[in-house]
Amino acid sequence: xxxxxxxxxxxxxxxxxxxxxxxxxxxxxxxxxxxxxxxxxxxxxxxxxxxxxxxxxxxxxxxxxxxxxxxxxxxxxxxxxxxxxxxxxxxxxxxxxxxxxxxxxxxxxxxxxxxxxxxxxxxxxxxxxxxxxxxxxxxxxxxxxxxxxxxxxxxxxxxxxxxxxxxxxxxxxxxxxxxxxxxxxxxxxxxxxxxxxxxxxxxxxxxxxxxxxxxxxxxxxxxxxxxxxxxxxxxxxxxxxxxxxxxxxxxxxxxxxxxxxxxxxxxxxxxxxxxxxxxxxxxxxxxxxxxxxxxxxxxxxxxxxxxxxxxxxxxxxxxxxxxxxxxxxxxxxxxxxxxxxxxxxxxxxxxxxxxxxxxxxxxxxxxxxxxxxxxxxxxxxxxxxxxxxxxxxx
Amino acid sequence: xxxxxxxxxxxxxxxxxxxxxxxxxxxxxxxxxxxxxxxxxxxxxxxxxxxxxxxxxxxxxxxxxxxxxxxxxxxxxxxxxxxxxxxxxxxxxxxxxxxxxxxxxxxxxxxxxxxxxxxxxxxxxxxxxxxxxxxxxxxxxxxxxxxxxxxxxxxxxxxxxxxxxxxx
Numbered sequence: 001x002x003x004x005x006x007x008x009x010x011x012x013x014x015x016x017x018x019x020x021x022x023x024x025x026x027x028x029x030x031x032x033x034x035x036x037x038x039x040x041x042x043x044x045x046x047x048x049x050x051x052x053x054x055x056x057x058x059x060x061x062x063x064x065x066x067x068x069x070x071x072x073x074x075x076x077x078x079x080x081x082x083x084x085x086x087x088x089x090x091x092x093x094x095x096x097x098x099x100x101x102x103x104x105x106x107x108x109x110x111x112x113x114x115x116x117x118x119x120x121x122x123x124x125x126x127x128x129x130x131x132x133x134x135x136x137x138x139x140x141x142x143x144x145x146x147x148x149x150x151x152x153x154x155x156x157x158x159x160x161x162x163x164x165x166x167x168x169x170x171x172x173x174x175x176x177x178x179x180x181x182x183x184x185x186x187x188x189x190x191x192x193x194x195x196x197x198x199x200x201x202x203x204x205x206x207x208x209x210x211x212x213x214x215x216x217x218x219x220x221x222x223x224x225x226x227x228x229x230x231x232x233x234x235x236x237x238x239x240x241x242x243x244x245x246x247x248x249x250x251x252x253x254x255x256x257x258x259x260x261x262x263x264x265x266x267x268x269x270x271x272x273x274x275x276x277x278x279x280x281x282x283x284x285x286x287x288x289x290x291x292x293x294x295x296x297x298x299x300x301x302x303x304x305x306x307x308x309x310x311x312x313x314x315x316x317x318x319x320x321x322x323x324x325x326x327x328x329x330x331x332x333x334x335x336x337x338x339x340x341x342x343x344x345x346x347x348x349x350x351x352x353x354x355x356x357x358x359x360x361x362x363x364x365x366x367x368x369x370x371x372x373x374x375x376x377x378x379x380x381x382x383x384x385x386x387x388x389x390x391x392x393x394x
Numbered sequence: 395x396x397x398x399x400x401x402x403x404x405x406x407x408x409x410x411x412x413x414x415x416x417x418x419x420x421x422x423x424x425x426x427x428x429x430x431x432x433x434x435x436x437x438x439x440x441x442x443x444x445x446x447x448x449x450x451x452x453x454x455x456x457x458x459x460x461x462x463x464x465x466x467x468x469x470x471x472x473x474x475x476x477x478x479x480x481x482x483x484x485x486x487x488x489x490x491x492x493x494x495x496x497x498x499x500x501x502x503x504x505x506x507x508x509x510x511x512x513x514x515x516x517x518x519x520x521x522x523x524x525x526x527x528x529x530x531x532x533x534x535x536x537x538x539x540x541x542x543x544x545x546x547x548x549x550x551x552x553x554x555x556x557x558x559x560x561x562x
Binding site for chain 2: 035258337339341342344345347
């Protein structure tokens with residue numbers, strides 16, 4: 001069974017439109033203006049689910065899907081955000097009796113309406129009915145907020161996780177809409193007929209290996225160069241519309257390096273540090289050297305050197321998994337707003353594609369004192385080709 | 395996906411993402427961030443109070459495999475003009491601002507950078523549609539954020555360098 005990456009793009013678009021409709025319902029019901037930040041889709045295993053949801057406490061509404069699209073949709077709030085939403089809803093319903101129960105039922109009803117809006121477009125696209133089971137209010141810590149079937153599926157072969165992040169425009173409220181379609185049926189829906197864009201479905205799990213190998217090697221290199229402890233925090237491969245890539249990076253100031261990759265696949269690798277992390281790293285790399293308080297030549301030199309070594313490590317990891325050869329350009333030093341740094345990268349990729357596979361890894365440095373984000377953006381067709389060319393394995 | 399926002403001063407703002415555009419017929423401000431090699435193009439017919447902003451990534455649709463017309467200068471600008479005319483603007487009265495097109499990265503495989511090709515494409519399109527240029531801030535090697543205020547027809551540009559803003 002093969003999946004067509006353009007179909008994946010189409011479903012991503014549906015999820016994004018659905019999230020917009022869900023946001024609109026919320027503003028009509030509770031008077032809160034929400035913005036849909038990014039919608040992405042990734043094939044995740046149990047480990048990634050655990051990492052993504054760990055140490056957080058959620059309140060959610062769960063709806064089962066049957067018919068043309070089977071699976072589960074979950075609207076999840078972090079617990080403290082849910083309290084905020086309950087307050088907003090209480091204000092609207094203006095009923096002081098048995099507060100907790102009322103809030104629960106309001107949240108459930110709200111979730112039901114939002115999920116309904118989210119699913120509408122899918123039914124249209126698939127030209128079939130999608131039935132929703134009655135909404136269920138759930139509370140849980142970590143990945144248990146997701147349905148048991150999804151966690152089981154993640155253990156076996158991975159599960160497709162659609163995530164739309166919604167953020168309040170004038171209130172401090174944010175939550176995520178997750179869609180976890182039933183694996184086998186969804187893989188059927190993804191099978192297109194364009195050979196050049198297809199990836200054998202059993203290779204999709206290789207994505208996670210790519211993310212892990214690359215980031216693990218890069219983190220090791222930071223440790224060797226600086227003597228600081230490093231830890232790969234989250235490493236995940238997402239499939240995102242190109243325009244959503246800069247939004248994921250955000251508009252804080254970053255210091256970093258951008259590399260062009262050539263080989264199979266070609267693409268771009270972006271290594272970004274927050275300004276403080278960059279200074280910490282540069283000082284650690286040159287003990288006794290003239291420490292800089294601001295980002296100057298010394299930091300630039302250090303970040304370029306470190307970026308070079310990290311990138312070599314990263315693409316060695318890829319070359320191992322894909323059994324191909326990949327080279328990288330000299331480093332382009334950048335010190336700018338995050339979204340602007342990504343602008344020429346998505347511009348270049350945009351000549352060939354509308355969506356991007358983004359391998360997004362966060363490396364924690366020296367406990368919580370520093371952080372480094374690595375974004376790898378391979379050419380999607382070449383990545384599909386490299387994955388398809390891998391020898392079969394069990 | 396544009397979004398409406400109300401700033402602290404009560405002035406509503408429409409946020410425009412990459413490869414998106416928005417048209418307004420009141421004093422709603424138009425804003426976009428992450429303009430590196432991309433271009434933010436603002437058009438206004440001040441007489442009819444119609445303003446538009448598009449955030450394009452690449453010069454021409456012909457050099458890309460597929461995609462949404464708002465991604466390119468040569469297909470995005472006519473799209474924006476059309477929408478503005480529908481909202482009541484006159485093509486003859488349009489004036490415009492072009493911001494961005496910086497060269498932040500240089501790779502050996504590059505011919506001309508995307509930034510400079512975007513600027514050239516915008517010049518050509520402005521000539522083609524006979525749009526008066528009210529202001530430009532292009533080139534360089536830094537990113538920009540843009541905010542257009544239809545009330546006074548000014549574009550405020552923010553850069554990362556020492557966080558300064560300038561108005562054109």
